[in-house]
Amino acid sequence: MRTGAARGYMGHFHEGGFYDSDAAFLRLIVPFVEDGLSAGEAVVLGYDDRKSELLRARLSDPSAVEFITDRGLYATPALAIATYRRLFEFHLAMGVEQIRIAGDVPHPGNGRQFEGWDRYESAVNTVWQDFPVWGRCLYDATTVSEAVVDVVERTHPHLITAPACRCASERFQEPPEFEELPPPPDPLEAGPPLVELVDRTPAEARRALIAIGSLRIDDKQLKALVHGISEATCNAANHGEPPITVRIWACSNRVVVSVHDYGPGPADPLAGLVPATSDALRPGWGLWLIHQLDIDTTLIRSADGFTVRLRVGTPVPHPPTAA
Incomplete structure (x- = not known):
């Protein structure tokens, strides 16, 4: 009782x-x-x-x-x-x-x-x-x-x-x-991305990330982030609306990735926090798998679509003077 x-x-x-x-x-x-x-x-x-x-x-x-x-x-x-x-x-x-x-x-x-x-x-x-x-x-x-x-x-x-x-x-x-707080932009996003890919394959996004991240973050962080960008791009291709844009920003000990599509994003307020269904092949599992990684993951809804933002490394208080 x-x-x-x-x-x-x-x-x-x-x-x-x-x-x-x-x-x-x-x-x-x-x-x-x-x-x-x-x-x-x-x-x-x-x-x-x-x-x-x-x-x-x-x-x-x-x-x-x-x-x-x-x-x-x-x-x-x-x-x-x-x-x-x-x-x-x-x-x-x-x-x-x-x-x-x-x-x-x-x-x-x-x-x-x-x-x-x-x-x-x-x-x-x-x-x-x-x-x-x-x-x-x-x-x-x-x-x-x-x-x-x-x-x-x-x-x-x-x-x-x-x-x-x-x-x-x-x-x-x-x-x-419930009305979520609007997520503030990462300071790195104030500058141009090091890479911008439009309607490219998950493999191309992974390769670009590895080329940038291997110089800036440790292997554990990079492995998690590569898994995350792969899931996010696949999720956008399967459930979002094109074009799908992948952007990568980076500085010493910090990498920020955004995967944007023009769809509305998931309607479920619990998306990513719990498995959407008992069937791993149905929609909702990709976002949940990303949230199981040791990555700072933010889901952002805006007037022009839906973005999954992934971040690892040491936060920076303001935009760096050089990437």
């Missing part, structure tokens, strides 16, 4: 909140954890080493909590969804009746970028509905931008201000109606 605010609730009970100090953070998270442990529930926390140590020092039995401090948990939105899903399946197989989770979603305030994580926060309202999950997403009000605050209010059905004080978010949008 589910306990606490999620008692009697079916699916993912998703709530968000803000704190402005370590003390405020602990007031919101410690009772959430302790109540779950007292009820015999699984508790999974995805915080960095500093916050994990804060919690270990305050919890009555930190050994009963599953701490995941590896940044890989939140490597990409699709990988985070898949990793949590495996954890949920494991705990349910062990007989747990509710799973409580909390962690730091990437954003500039904690040293990472927020692009794509707005889709994640919206998507988990749907993709985890088969599990008795209570997710508490806490954001540091001293570091988050107004755009992140806006997304939190629109992606969390419940907002919490104190351990026992929550309300319905008046601005919540169901996933089909």
Whole structure:
């Protein structure tokens, strides 16, 4: 039986909140954890080493909590969804009746970028509905931008201000109606691409990428990016509208690829975050496979079509003076 605010609730009970100090953070998270442990529930926390140590020092039995401090948990939105899903399946197989989770979603305030994580926060309202999950997403009000605050209010059905004080978010949008943040251009895109290919084969796109990337990024990054550009160009050819344009920008330790076609892009708001169907031969799998790679992937819809943007390497704060 589910306990606490999620008692009697079916699916993912998703709530968000803000704190402005370590003390405020602990007031919101410690009772959430302790109540779950007292009820015999699984508790999974995805915080960095500093916050994990804060919690270990305050919890009555930190050994009963599953701490995941590896940044890989939140490597990409699709990988985070898949990793949590495996954890949920494991705990349910062990007989747990509710799973409580909390962690730091990437954003500039904690040293990472927020692009794509707005889709994640919206998507988990749907993709985890088969599990008795209570997710508490806490954001540091001293570091988050107004755009992140806006997304939190629109992606969390419940907002919490104190351990026992929550309300319905008046601005919540169901996933089909959720309005994504417009992705900002990469600084490299301000200059001309090193390569522009129009209606060329995936093999030609791969060769061009290898010629450019082999001088700038490591083999692991290049292998992932080559896989990504191949899937993106095949996906555009099979499901988009011509012409299909591949552009590649690069500088030291950084490569940016865009694959653009004139179609509207996928209608499914979950495209790329979860497999579209159980049949790998049907539409939707290409974008999901790209999202499984360790690549910064952005889906961009615009008036002139649909773009898949792939990025690896060290971000640059402004356009380089020379490629």
